[in-house]
Amino acid sequence: TPLLYIYITDEDSGENGRVGCTINDTRLNLIYLTTNAYSLQTSNSSSFDYESEQSVVVYLQCSDFGIPSLSTSILFNLLIEDCNDNPPDIIFPLPFNQSLLIPYETTKTPFILTQFIIQDRDHSQPNIFSYTYIVSPTLDISLINNGTLILCSMPTFTGQFTINVTVYDIGNLTNRISIPIHIYSMNETMLIRSFSIEKTSLLL
Structure with missing residues (x-):
């Protein structure tokens, strides 16, 4: 140039x-x-x-x-003039090492899963961000423009879900994060614990 x-x-x-x-x-x-x-x-x-x-x-x-x-x-x-040369930084949530645990019976929906905190190192760029997501398996969630990720209703089955979120700055640069979620039944947990106790014997 x-x-x-x-x-x-x-x-x-x-x-x-x-x-x-x-x-x-x-x-x-x-x-x-x-x-x-x-x-x-x-x-x-x-x-x-x-x-x-x-x-x-x-x-x-x-x-x-x-x-x-x-x-x-x-x-x-x-x-040097400032330009949109840095992708948005995801300050929160941090990358998930473990699944976010959600009990099926006691969680009331709508339920806030997390609140995104995004920062743009480009000083001349406004802190305006947009989001897209892909969730697998299907889950009824919404992600509004202020970065609030909401579980709108409980699924028909429990298990592991993964939400892949892409954050866009105003210049269309992106950053991504995966959020693993485990929706579990407390009844199943209690049955497993009961079964473990029943099968435990004392050796003298």
Whole structure:
């Protein structure tokens, strides 16, 4: 991407008047256009991040091809504009290592599963986010734009469910998280415990 054009004048003629230039930042390239004229371009725009630096100091040195070679130099600043180059960060919930346990008999719906807290490191971007989700197996849930994930009604069967949520910032960059949920029956748990006690014998 061209940033600016550099033109150098030298009152000498021949090789004494031909000038070559170098810069100090490897993220920038000097592209030769014609005699003593260059285009300053970025080699990779993603190398510049407004959140880590707001300007870049460029050291430009120009030397002629005479013998002995004469040179001059200049320092100038390039200002970096903020753009949407960082995906949204999911601050909460944290990645789930274990399933979120929900008892079938005692949980009243609608039930709030979690509340998303999202942050965008791009300072110029408004903190406006949208969400999509895929749940397997099917589960009656809703995810409203303020980041509240709600279980609207209980399923007809208990078991493991996985909710895959994608968060979008206003520039359509995304982040994802998977939320495992285990909806279990307390009656089944009590039966298992009762069975375990009945089958336990005391050895003397």
